[in-house]
Amino acid sequence: MKKFLLPLCLVLGGSLHAQISGPHNEAYTIGNPDTPCVTAAQREAIFEKLARAKQDLIEKGILPNPQTSLLGGGGPHPLFEWPIEKDPAAPYTAVWGLSNYVDHNASFPNQIQDWNCGTKSYDTSNGYNHQGMDIFLWPFSWYQFQNNYARVIAAAPGTIIYKDDGNFDMNCALGGGDWNAIYVMHADGSIAWYGHMKSGTLTAKGPGDTVAAGEFLGNVGSSGSSTGPHLHFEVYNNAGQLVDPYVGTCNLWTSANDSWWAAQKPYIEPKINAVSTHSGVPTFPTCPQMEVTKYKDSFLSNEVVYAMVFLTDQTVGSSGLLSMKRPNGTIAFTQPFNSTTAYNASYWWWSFGSASFDTYGLWTLSFSYNGNTVEHQFVYGSNLAVGDLQTETKVRFYPNPARDRIAFSEDVATLDVFQIDGKKLQIPHDGISADVSGLPNGVFLLRGTTASGRPFTSKLTK
Ligand SMILES: [Zn+2]
Incomplete structure (x- = not known):
C-alpha cells in the first residue's frame, strides 16, 4: 500500500459570509505499490513456520489431529466480524478506510479484478497479485499509530498458531523486512493472517491459546513491507488455498450466498470518519513523522475556527451539508457539500473568522454525509473546556x-x-x-x- 499526498486545494462554491472561507480540501490518496505487502520469499517462510507450528500444536494435543479427528479439517467456515475497531479513546466516528481487496486476475501487471469486478486491488510486475485486504487508518494514521486508536481484533474465534513480534513498525516503504503478525486457525482448519501490526502491542497470548471473536490481537502498525499504518488481512481455507471472504460476481472462489462475513459490507462505503475543530490546517510531515493535528476545541473571540471533516470512500455525486449551530441550537450557517471527485480518503476544511460568531458559548459543528450526521462541540469566546459548558x-x-x-x-x-x-x-x-x-x-x-x-x-x- 502506498500513500501520497495530492494537493488540490479546490474552492467549491462561494462563502455565505465574508469571514467564512471554504470548503477547501486535500485528497489523501492511497495508491498502489509496486512491490507486494509480503514478498514471495516471506510468504514461503511464513507457510513453513505455520506448518511447523501447527504440527507442534498437534503433537502437544492442543490442536486436533486431522488423521484421527474430523475437527481441524472440515466443517463450516467461520463467519468473520470486521477485524478492526476503534479504541474507545479515539475521538473519531471511524478509524479506517479500505484501499485494496484480493486481486482475482492472475495476469499482471496492471491486470486487476476484485470480487466486485472493480479494480480496488493491485498486482506487480513480478507476478504478485494482492492476496488480502488492506485496511488503512484515517484520519492521521501516524497520530492513530502513536495513540493506539486502531485495534486489530479477531474476526472469528480460533487458536493462535503463531505470532511474529518485535519487528520495526514504522516503515514508509515496501521491502521493509518482516512484519509483526498473528495467525489464527479456526475450528474448520482455515487460517487468518493479521499483518503489519505495531511492535509490542500484540496480545500476550501465544501459540496454542484460544481467542474469542472480537478479542484484541494488537494495534495497527507499519511493520514489514508497508508504506504506512494499515492492516493486511489474508485468509486460507483448510486446504491451504487463498480465500477472498467476499461474495461477488468476480470472486469465483466463493460460491454465491456463501460469504465469509457475518454481515458483508458494501463494496464502497462512503462515510464520515471524523468531524473536528482546529487552530489551522493540519500538516502531514514526511513519513513516519506524526501529523500535526492542530486540534483545538476552545477559541477566544479573536481566534479563527477551522472546521474539518475527514471522509473515506468519497464518491462522485455524493452530497452533504455543513452547519454551525449556536449554543441555543439555532443554525448560524449552512453550506451544501457536493462531491465531484472520488477519493479513498479526503479532508475538507472551512475557516470561520470572529464575525461568523454572534454569541459566546458552546457551539456545534455538524456535518451530514451519505445519510449520517456527525457533530462536534467547541467553545467560542472562552478558554473554558467543552466539558465545563456541557x-x-x-x-x-x-x-x-x-x-x-x-x-x-x-x-x-x-x-x-x-x-x-x-x-x-x-x-x-x-x-x-x-x-x-x-x-x-x-x-x-x-x-x-x-x-x-x-x-x-x-x-x-x-
Ligand atoms: Zn496488503
Whole structure:
C-alpha cells in the first residue's frame, strides 16, 4: 500500500459570509505499490513456520489431529466480524478506510479484478497479485499509530498458531523486512493472517491459546513491507488455498450466498470518519513523522475556527451539508457539500473568522454525509473546556437570574466564578449563600465542590 499526498486545494462554491472561507480540501490518496505487502520469499517462510507450528500444536494435543479427528479439517467456515475497531479513546466516528481487496486476475501487471469486478486491488510486475485486504487508518494514521486508536481484533474465534513480534513498525516503504503478525486457525482448519501490526502491542497470548471473536490481537502498525499504518488481512481455507471472504460476481472462489462475513459490507462505503475543530490546517510531515493535528476545541473571540471533516470512500455525486449551530441550537450557517471527485480518503476544511460568531458559548459543528450526521462541540469566546459548558447544573441556587445574593440548595465547600471568556472572579460565600452584587451583568459559570465533595458547574445569569 502506498500513500501520497495530492494537493488540490479546490474552492467549491462561494462563502455565505465574508469571514467564512471554504470548503477547501486535500485528497489523501492511497495508491498502489509496486512491490507486494509480503514478498514471495516471506510468504514461503511464513507457510513453513505455520506448518511447523501447527504440527507442534498437534503433537502437544492442543490442536486436533486431522488423521484421527474430523475437527481441524472440515466443517463450516467461520463467519468473520470486521477485524478492526476503534479504541474507545479515539475521538473519531471511524478509524479506517479500505484501499485494496484480493486481486482475482492472475495476469499482471496492471491486470486487476476484485470480487466486485472493480479494480480496488493491485498486482506487480513480478507476478504478485494482492492476496488480502488492506485496511488503512484515517484520519492521521501516524497520530492513530502513536495513540493506539486502531485495534486489530479477531474476526472469528480460533487458536493462535503463531505470532511474529518485535519487528520495526514504522516503515514508509515496501521491502521493509518482516512484519509483526498473528495467525489464527479456526475450528474448520482455515487460517487468518493479521499483518503489519505495531511492535509490542500484540496480545500476550501465544501459540496454542484460544481467542474469542472480537478479542484484541494488537494495534495497527507499519511493520514489514508497508508504506504506512494499515492492516493486511489474508485468509486460507483448510486446504491451504487463498480465500477472498467476499461474495461477488468476480470472486469465483466463493460460491454465491456463501460469504465469509457475518454481515458483508458494501463494496464502497462512503462515510464520515471524523468531524473536528482546529487552530489551522493540519500538516502531514514526511513519513513516519506524526501529523500535526492542530486540534483545538476552545477559541477566544479573536481566534479563527477551522472546521474539518475527514471522509473515506468519497464518491462522485455524493452530497452533504455543513452547519454551525449556536449554543441555543439555532443554525448560524449552512453550506451544501457536493462531491465531484472520488477519493479513498479526503479532508475538507472551512475557516470561520470572529464575525461568523454572534454569541459566546458552546457551539456545534455538524456535518451530514451519505445519510449520517456527525457533530462536534467547541467553545467560542472562552478558554473554558467543552466539558465545563456541557456540564448540567448540579447545584441549584435561587434566584437565577440574580441581582444581590444567591442561596444554594445544598451546602457548598468551595466556589469559583468564571466569566464566559474564562476569566476567574472572586465572590464572597458562606457555604449556603453567596454575594453576587459585585459581579457585572452577564452570564457566569459557578464551579466548585459541595460539602459532600461532589464537583459541580452551574450557570448564573445576572
Ligand atoms: Zn496488503
